[in-house]
Amino acid sequence: MTAKLIDGKAVAKKVREQAAADVADMVAKGYAPPGLTTVLVGVDPASEVYVGMKQRMCKKLGIESSGYTLPADSSQEEVEALVQKLNDDPKVNGILVQLPLPGHLDDEAILKTISPEKDIDGFHPLNMGRLAQKGREPLFVPCTPDGCIYLLDDAGVELEGANAVVLGRSNIVGMPAALLLVKRNATVTICHSRTKNLPEICANADILIAAVGRVEMVKKDWVKPGAAVIDVGTHRIDDDTKEKGYYLTGDVAFDEVSEVAGYISPSPGGVGPMTIAMLMRNSVRAAQIAHGLIEV
Numbered sequence: 593m594t595a596k597l598i599d600g601k602a603v604a605k606k607v608r609e610q611a612a613a614d615v616a617d618m619v620a621k622g623y624a625p626p627g628l629t630t631v632l633v634g635v636d637p638a639s640e641v642y643v644g645m646k647q648r649m650c651k652k653l654g655i656e657s658s659g660y661t662l663p664a665d666s667s668q669e670e671v672e673a674l675v676q677k678l679n680d681d682p683k684v685n686g687i688l689v690q691l692p693l694p695g696h697l698d699d700e701a702i703l704k705t706i707s708p709e710k711d712i713d714g715f716h717p718l719n720m721g722r723l724a725q726k727g728r729e730p731l732f733v734p735c736t737p738d739g740c741i742y743l744l745d746d747a748g749v750e751l752e753g754a755n756a757v758v759l760g761r762s763n764i765v766g767m768p769a770a771l772l773l774v775k776r777n778a779t780v781t782i783c784h785s786r787t788k789n790l791p792e793i794c795a796n797a798d799i800l801i802a803a804v805g806r807v808e809m810v811k812k813d814w815v816k817p818g819a820a821v822i823d824v825g826t827h828r829i830d831d832d833t834k835e836k837g838y839y840l841t842g843d844v845a846f847d848e849v850s851e852v853a854g855y856i857s858p859s860p861g862g863v864g865p866m867t868i869a870m871l872m873r874n875s876v877r878a879a880q881i882a883h884g885l886i887e888v
Contacts, residue, residue: 595853596747598822600739603746604865608653611872615654618879626879627656628686628712629678633671633697634664639690646688649868655875656683664694671697675705685878686712688871691764709881712874714738715763723771731881731888732874737769739866740801740822741776747855749799749820751776757794759783759810759843760803765824769801790814802843810844818854824863 619625628650630643643659650657660674671693678684687710693699703711708718711732719730744751756778760766766782773780778799783790794800794814802810803824815821825843842859850856857863880886 593847593850595821595850595856597850598743598747598820598855598857598862600743600857600862600865603743604739604869606746607742607866607869607873608649611655611869611876612653614876614880618876618883618885619654623879623883623885624683625654625656626685626875627658627683628688628875629681629684630657630659631671631674631678631687631689632659632661633666633690634662634694636690636692639692643690646868646871649872650875653872655872658684666694666697668697668701671702672705675702679705679707679710682882684710685882686710686875688713710878712871712878714768714874720763720768723768723775732877733772733870734764734768735870735874736765736803736824736863736867737772739863739870740765740769740824741772742870743822743857743863743866744799744820744855747820749855751778751799754778754798755781755796756799756801757781757783757797758801758803759794760801760805760824762803765803766801769803773799773801804843806843808841808843808845810849812845812848812852815849815852817852819852820855821849821853822857822863823859826859826864 615625632643647657678687687706703715706716708716708731711719714732714734719732722728722730756773758766758770761782761784770780770782791814795816797819799820801822807827823842823844827841828838830838840860881888
């Protein structure tokens with residue numbers, strides 16, 4: 593391996609420590625600690641695990657955490673009414689509606705109901721719109737792409753003037769990651785399932801963010817020597833030879849790509865830990881906004 597490993601666990605630990613310090617400072621000045629509330633609709637094992645992780649992390653950092661679980665057959669009106677109730681609660685600084693929602697619900701309308709000042713996931717149309725506009729800044733940035741940029745910065749990768757390629761155009765990762773790179777003066781190409789000459793385009797990238805959702809799609813010959821590669825994908829692969837009966841891998845063929853890349857984030861252990869860390873940072877920021885401690 594010649595690439596420098598970007599250790600998401602170590603970087604996320606620094607972000608969490610800063611968040612905890614900011615919470616302690618806020619409380620020392622007489623302000624209430626940040627309050628984060630999650631909304632889970634229906635029973636989804638993966639979502640329940642993820643919400644539980646967030647709540648435990650909040651407790652470690654001094655953030656007040658609460659949650660609501662609604663029946664899977666809840667109506668659009670019932671979910672939106674709960675969100676509006678949380679908007680009106682001064683003890684709640686951040687609202688997180690856990691995705692995916694049951695298919696009969698309009699998730700876009702529900703996310704739009706969240707107050708932009710409490711939108712710690714960064715998915716409100718106002719925050720996404722500000723992210724897309726030159727000279728304007730969102731109140732919050734989506735956590736996973738924000739974590740990708742943070743990892744690049746921490747590794748010392750130069751973004752300004754870089755040729756960057758983002759594999760994937762989802763609203764959650766691909767598009768906001770591309771917009772964040774544009775804001776940092778990178779030249780960005782967004783690739784997707786209909787992109788022609790995909791390997792050639794990727795091989796010209798100084799920075800490659802893989803968020804396409806396909807197992808080890810990015811191969812060695814897709815990567816420019818010395819490039820920085822951020823792997824957002826996480827896939828569970830059944831394997832009876834493993835103790836757990838499976839192993840986790842990403843969108844990047846790590847072993848072979850690490851032979852040519854200059855920097856590489858692993859999966860797992862790269863972007864994943866950063867997502868929750870950036871959510872904690874956004875939760876603290878929401879409280880700072882509510883208390884008038886920072887200008888927006």
